[in-house]
Amino acid sequence: MKRLASAAVALFGALLLVSLFLHLVPGDPIDVMLGEESTLVDREALRRAVGMDQPVHLQLWNFTRDFVTGELRTSVPPFQKKVMPSIGAALPLTLLLALAAMAVALVLALPLGVAAAARRGTAVDTAAMSAAVAGVALPRFWLGPVLIILFSLKLDWLPVSGAESWRHLVLPAFTLGTALSAFLARMTRAAMLEALREDYVTVARAKGLSPRAVLWRHAFRNALLPILTVLGLEFGALLGGAIVTEKVFAWPGMGTLLLSAIEKRDYNTVRATVLVFTCCYVLVNTLTDVAYALVDPRVRRRA
């Protein structure tokens, strides 16, 4: 219940910020958006289109109503075009990209983290953690072009951009997932080291279980819980990173929609896209919290 309340507060705050942020800008926001060389007619048209000819509380209400009912329209010509269908087309592609990136991250990070923890202090550990540190530092908008040069232009294995088939998904998913996988590998190692110190691991070892069984069946299963929590919380960061990744690969998702709306100064689409992004983020975070409570009885009792 408390989780739901704080999620609702967060969403309301997001709504306030997104719909009224223009008013926090010093000067006439319409001037800022259109630039100084704009004509009076254009300004008035935009002012009406984003509802800024109305009092503040009405603007908030109108935007909320239009957003919820799907009546929100673009704020540049053609005015009659609804915003929601474009979002409906773009959102699944972004979610697909984020989920694929998450899968990539898990597949890379879990073996790496477990191996590093099992062989703590050895060359394996050092190599895995060095790779993880390097992975965190790689900017996506640089890794993306490097992968394109290697796998698309030189080797000609994968397409450069677009979203027509699963082959188009490979490079963007890797680009988006690398940083998360690096972070996750460090998390996995830490969680495994923690689990390996627990009494039940000592007991399992004392029982004469093979090191492999102790590692995977006892330590790994318990380390999985914090790892999955981090994964849920990092989903939001993935959505943010998706914007950059989508631009690199011309992936027609929410990021591409947002950037083209910014370029066209289509303020309503910008607001709606940001709000939908935020809803996804808040939703995933809340679900992660709830799932965590369901899976771990200790947390359930405390809450």
Add this chain to the structure above:
Amino acid sequence: MRLRLRSVGGRFGLAVAGLLVLVALLAPLLSPHAPEAMDLATELSPPRPGHPLGTGENGIDLLTHVLYGARVSLVVAAFAVALSALVGTVLGGLAGFMGGLVDEALMRLTDVLLAFPGMLLAIFITAVLGPSLTHVIFALSFTGWTGYARLARGQVLTLRERDYVQAARALGAGNARILFHHLLPNAAGPLVVQATSALPGAILAEASLSFLGLGAPPGTPSWGALVDQGTQYLLVAPHVALFPGLALALTVLGFHLLGDAVRDALDPKHLER
């Protein structure tokens, strides 16, 4: 502190950070050309005599722009982190110290701000305000301060019951004196750790915004903007995207390692992990 920074990573980080500061300060002396100089005859040329890293769009010298890019990167990140730390520490310290309604209101505000994906909010703000480095600093600090506020609040809450604070109060010290003289200096360790580890993120965020065309205004040498320019010519001139990106990756890696080393030095408990 000095001892701990002698780890391999810490040394590397310190070297990169030092080099970057040096490059940023000496960019005009080190650069072979002026940043606005154009050499249309050699547009998009690979490394060649006179242009050690090659040239970009309109024949700008890439090495010059990479060197000047260090300035943008460092200055924006430093200001964004400093502003976040200052605002967050003061507000968080006040919240922890005063408690009650102020505390409640401030913590709810941080909840709301943390409910946004930070990068998305930064994109939204810079999109509305227009591309400029000042706007980038503002956009990054807009959410950045919340982490420091929570940290400072927690520190003040645990510290204010300590004996030396009670003693100072008994001696008649005022609220402001207790807060700024006794509480915040003692809370500084974790705040410094937070600030150092926030630097690589801020550097990366500025570069990302500039890559999206929302950061550095056109013509300003910024690594992110250079990579953006380079992605249009991947086939004919891959070096335009490669070199600035490499500089950025090395910088982020260096500051990342430096942050880890500073944390290990100031927070030895962490090492036991």
